Structures are given as structure tokens and as C-alpha cells.
Amino acid sequence: MKKSFKILMLLSAFLLIALPASAKTIRWRMALSWPSNLTPLASPALEVAKWMKEMSHGKFIIRVEGSEKTKAALGVLDMVKSGSYQMGNSGSYYWIGKDPNTVWFTTVPWGMTTAEQYAWFYYGNGMKYMKKVYDKFGVYSFPAGNTGVQMGGWFRKEIKSVKDLKGLKMRIPGFAGKVMARLGVNVVNIPAGELYTSLDRGTIDALEWVGPAMDIKMGFYKVAPYYYTGWHEPASEMQFLVNKKAFNKLPKKYKVMLTTAMKAAAADMFIENFAKSVTAWQKMKKQYPNIKVKSFPIPVLKAMKKATDEVMNSYAQKNKLFKEIWTDYQAYLKKARVWTMMSEYYYLKASKEVGAGQ
């Protein structure tokens, strides 16, 4: 008896040491700024939840709640800040009302491409600034996937000169909207659900959305034949938000699982959006062969660039950190763009000239 009792004690002690950490299931909730079925935007959230469950052997469960459930698409930052949700999945530039410096972690007009921006995040000062800007909200922000260059929007009529922008009624939010307003555009805000009808009826003359993968679901190509190439959102990065206290409490292994999963999901989202844009564009173009892909005339593009600089300068004058980040961002963009042109741009140009990929 004595011996088996000793073994029993030893086993119990071993159990106490070996099991408690793995026995307790962690349950988190993640709030989304979009419906939980709106892929590719929602894909990273769904992937992270799935992988965390699998990697933790069911011990780390993240319940994904889309805007269809929370009814608070733009309340995500507050919900993660307060801790009522441990995670969020959103877009940093939704918070420019709280802090204009949140814009740097999504995209800015005439800014970096996806590769340039990731290089700035991880090898320039991007992540350092992201941490700084989000610190006051008590949350961490992480990249959550990029849309690549977004299209300049759907227009009912061709834009031939800067004059054609004057009085044009267009849905175009954020910094790009401020730029367009400077060029005389009548920038309007219309709920997503009413956009198609507004464009169809001519209540608005133009709108920007994302790119083929997302645009096809909205049907704009059926009612506005001019599809303009992009200038205003060259690399929109989505974001994961994580409540700092909740994250810091995690054992190391879960921290690494979560950051690894977020990084892999971000990479996946870029690919998904790219691939779905490829097929969506093919489908749209086949169904409506009269869609015309246009780039704005150079004088219009130059006016947009000038107005962009004015908008950025006006923020920089009011906000010291904005000025600091803008200076850093421009310096990085300048050296990164040299390499983009040497590599990707001249390859695409040469391919075009010799008919490769056509």
C-alpha cells in the first residue's frame, strides 16, 4: 500500500506540473469591420481562428464575429480597446478621426506599393510607428493582408481634363476624397447598399470601391463603363488588432502561434485578392465587353499629385508626428521605388514590348 500510495503521489505531482497550462482552454472573440463571409477581406480572420484552434489542439478558440453580428463595423477599435473583444480585423485608416496617423498603416495616395510598404514596415520604421500610434489605444496592430493597387473607380463618363472633375458627384472616402474635393469634385458619402442604384440613376457620377475581386459583387460594371486605373490606394493593408493586456498574458507559444498565423494569413489574403481579381475581371469583361479601362490623362494625374501634396502638408502642419512619419515614409519610398522600377517595372515593360504573357 505504501508503495502504490507513493506512486500515486508522484503521478499526481507530475500531472499538476504537466497539465494545467494545456488543460485550460483560452476563448477569445474577434470583431470584424465587414461581414464574416465577405472574402477576401474576412479570410485572414477565418484562417487565423481555424489555425489557432488546430495548432493549439483545441485549446485556443477564437470566435469570429462579423459586422452582421456586432452591427458595429466602425466600432472595432473601441471594442478591442475596451477588451470586450480580444481581437479585431479592420482597416487602420478607418480611425483617422481618432488619429490621422493611422492612415500610414493602410495606404496613402501616390504612396508605396505592397512590396515597398512591407519593406518599410519590417525593415524601415513602419512597424515602430504602428506600435507608437496604437499604443495609446491599449492595442497592438498587425498587418492583415493587402489589396494591392486599387482601381481609381467607376465613372459614367470619360474624364478628359481637370475641368471634367469640377462638380462631379463621386463617392470617394478618406484622404483620396480630400484630394478630389480640392479638384472641385463634389464628394458624397452614400451607404454601400445604395451605391449601385445611385450610380445607375445618375444620383452620383462616379465612385471608387476596391478592385475587380470586390467590385464584381457590387455590379458597378453594369452601369458605369469607364474603369480607371489607380492612384489613390496603391497598397491598402488591412489590420489585426489585439488587446495588449490579453496578448501579454498569453504563454510564449501562443504568442508565436498567433503572430505566425497572422503573418501567413496576411500573405494568403494578398494572393486571394489578386487571384480573384484576375478571374473577376475576366468575367466582367466577357459579360460587358464595352467596359473601358482608362488611365486619367497626365494633366489630371499631375493635378491629383499636387492636391495630394497639399492635403498631406496641411496635416503635417497641424500634427508633429504626421510630419515626422511623412518625412520618413517619403525617404523610404524614394529609395524603394528605384528598386521597384529596376526590377518589376522594367520587366513588365519589356514583357509588354516582346509580347510575353499576351
Next chain:
Amino acid sequence: MKKSFKILMLLSAFLLIALPASAKTIRWRMALSWPSNLTPLASPALEVAKWMKEMSHGKFIIRVEGSEKTKAALGVLDMVKSGSYQMGNSGSYYWIGKDPNTVWFTTVPWGMTTAEQYAWFYYGNGMKYMKKVYDKFGVYSFPAGNTGVQMGGWFRKEIKSVKDLKGLKMRIPGFAGKVMARLGVNVVNIPAGELYTSLDRGTIDALEWVGPAMDIKMGFYKVAPYYYTGWHEPASEMQFLVNKKAFNKLPKKYKVMLTTAMKAAAADMFIENFAKSVTAWQKMKKQYPNIKVKSFPIPVLKAMKKATDEVMNSYAQKNKLFKEIWTDYQAYLKKARVWTMMSEYYYLKASKEVGAGQ
């Protein structure tokens, strides 16, 4: 006594069920086709090993062995096939001697860009073909990071016409070498350690390597002033190899950890190589302002395109699967390139025209 004995049995049974999987430490080895300190190429291997250790709480250990240890840079596939190493980190096109279809999972001349290729891998038939091609070796192959568009190489003299290629002595391996040979280039193979001296002394007239991030370590810019933009390796993807039996034996949680880690590490490598190319190019150009970045003249590019088609056709005639994959690849490239041009290319072109990022 009887009661405590029962408890003892119950506890033992519980232990048997709950602990064995987590108690046993898995020890793997990963062989690399390059030195283990040769970043960015070696970075994904080092990251995966680090993350697996952390995510598994020290229960899944991968020992990374670079070519400095194995002395068998090009033996990696065989070593993973035999199971002497459970993992490898290499480049798929190193195995074209065993099967020319391995080339599709690295890059081909005038082929897809990084984004296009990932889209083909995951949303086209790329991964399906990768599985098929590697099945006979008893291994799985996974993407392990992309170099983006590689530079066309360092030349001692400017290339002004197709005639200038005739008799040119150049180190350029793989499919690109076969293309160059058709244009009269004297393609030579020289060990990496002798390349700098050979170029300096004029034993060779030109060579291709990777891009600024890797080239700077080799010093070629000091002895050959013409740096040509790329055409032959638009998106070289590295690879992880995993022994099938070893992978299939893993519990689900470790399978997910490993595939997630590989995906995140691949994304990181692309960013690291991009960022290091940015700074390396800046440094080279500052140190040697006389370096001239050139694109080959259009007639030369056209001759390269024609010779590429001939090389690909000759393989397609001999190899049924090669023909099938090439057809599939070209069809995907054709539709993907339309979107690349609409998005990234026209954005870069417009930026250039308005002076954004300059």
C-alpha cells in the same frame, strides 16, 4: 488500499491518453542548398526552426544544417527523399536534371511575376502540379520565399545588338543559359568562389547572379559597370522539401504549425530580399556611381523571347507533362498579366509621370 489503487489506475490511464503525444520530443534535421548564414536565402529555414521550437514549447526541434556542414548543396532532394533529412530548403529548378518539370515551381524566362505565380500556385493549378511532380520522389514541396524579378546580370561591355551576344562568355545557368546559347553566347559554368576574379580578369564577359541583396556580397559591381534589368527569372521561388512519411506521421497540430510557419517564412523572405535589395543598391550606386542600369535593346529582348519559346517547345515535344503544364501556365499568365498591368504597372507608370516617389 483498493480505492487508492483504483485512483492510481485511473490516473495512469489518463496519463497514457493525455501525455504521450506532448511528452515525446520530435527531432528533425533540415538540409540547405546554401550556407546557413546566407540570408535572405537561409532565413526561411532559420525562422521555421525557431518558430516550431517556440510553438511546440520545445517539443518539435528542427536542426538546420547548411551546405557548409553537409557539403552537398545539390544533394538536398536525395537526402530528403531517403529520409536521412526530414526537411530540405532549396530551389526547385536545381532538379531539372531529374525532371525538367521541376522548373515550373521556381521560375521560367518571360514567365509570371511573384504575385502572378502565387496566384497560379494557390488558385490555379500550380500546387496540384507541384504535388504531382514531387510525388515520385516521396517528398512534398512547399513555397519558401521569392526573390522577385532578378537582374539580367553584370556585363563588362554594353550590349547594343543581338550581334554583341555572339561569342560572349557568360555564366548563366539553367533555362536562361539554354536561351542565351541559342543566341550565340558561350555559356560557361564557373564555381561561385571564382566568379569575381573571372569577371575582373575578363575570363568571362558577363554573369548573372540574383539581385542587389545577394550581388553586393559578391562585389561584381566593382568590376563590371553594366547592370541589366531582368527577363530570365522574373519570380524565383525557393522551396521547402518535406519527407512524405515523416510529414504524414505528424499529429495534426504539428502539420498545421509547420505549413503555417513555412507560409509566413516565405512571405518574410520576399520582404527581406526586397528591403535588402533597396539598401544594397543604394550602397553600390553610392560607392560606384558609374554603374549603369540598362535594359537590353528591344531587338535583343525579342530575340530572347523567340529563343525562350524555342527552348520551351523543345522540352514540350519530348515531355508530355511539360507540354501540359506549359499550356496551363501560359493560359494563367495571360489572364493574370492583364490584371498586373491594370493595377501595378499603370500605377507605377503614372507615378513616374507625375514624379511621385522620386
